[in-house]
Amino acid sequence: MNLIKAKKRLLEILLQKSFKYSEEPIFKLVSGRMSNYYINCKTTTLDPGAMLLIGHLFYNKVKALHINAIGGLTLGADPIAFATAMVSGMQDDAINAFVVRKKAKEHGLMKWIEGNVQEGDKVVIVDDVVTTGQSTIEAIDRARESNLIVVSTIALVDRQEGGRENIEREKIPFESVFTKTDLMNLYKKT
Numbered sequence: 001m002n003l004i005k006a007k008k009r010l011l012e013i014l015l016q017k018s019f020k021y022s023e024e025p026i027f028k029l030v031s032g033r034m035s036n037y038y039i040n041c042k043t044t045t046l047d048p049g050a051m052l053l054i055g056h057l058f059y060n061k062v063k064a065l066h067i068n069a070i071g072g073l074t075l076g077a078d079p080i081a082f083a084t085a086m087v088s089g090m091q092d093d094a095i096n097a098f099v100v101r102k103k104a105k106e107h108g109l110m111k112w113i114e115g116n117v118q119e120g121d122k123v124v125i126v127d128d129v130v131t132t133g134q135s136t137i138e139a140i141d142r143a144r145e146s147n148l149i150v151v152s153t154i155a156l157v158d159r160q161e162g163g164r165e166n167i168e169r170e171k172i173p174f175e176s177v178f179t180k181t182d183l184m185n186l187y188k189k190t
Contacts, residue, residue: 003056003057010054010178014044017044019187021036021187029131041076041128041157051079054084059088062152062154063093067122067123069123070124072100076135078099081099082097098115100142117148123151124151124153125139127139129157130158130174134166152175155177
């Protein structure tokens with residue numbers, strides 16, 4: 001797959017399916033703050049065509065890290081982790097997917113993390129959108145509590161509102177496939 005074309009196409013899909021803009025700040029964020037734009041990546045990450053592009057782009061970012069697994073806080077991270085795991089399997093380079101629950105399971109083993117991971121595994125934490133980084137940091141904390149080695153974090157979109165800096169304070173590298181600026185630039189062109 002041509003990764004440059006894949007990235008360009010995925011940005012177009014994000015703009016079409018996931019990006020909303022208003023001159024006035026009408027969108028309420030999780031933080032309670034109002035914003036003039038909203039990015040709902042789930043409409044993109046759950047789209048079959050976009051999922052394939054996401055899987056290839058994220059796999060390309062993590063393959064050199066030689067990780068055991070990829071995952072993050074449910075629900076935003078799930079389609080990204082699953083798509084990446086699927087593409088890794090297509091490359092005969094199996095990377096497992098895992099899910100970090102928002103609340104520990106209250107029965108059975110009462111686990112925070114579900115998936116084929118075990119203590120000492122090297123993992124990458126992913127998220128669909130990073131604003132303050134709180135969801136990503138929560139996933140990092142849960143992974144560390146489960147004795148996983150978090151080697152990096154990757155977001156589909158960085159809203160460029162301090163999340164990168166907050167995550168990097170956890171001594172974990174952060175990168176994103178796209179930024180708010182990328183979406184705004186394409187929005188202005190169209």
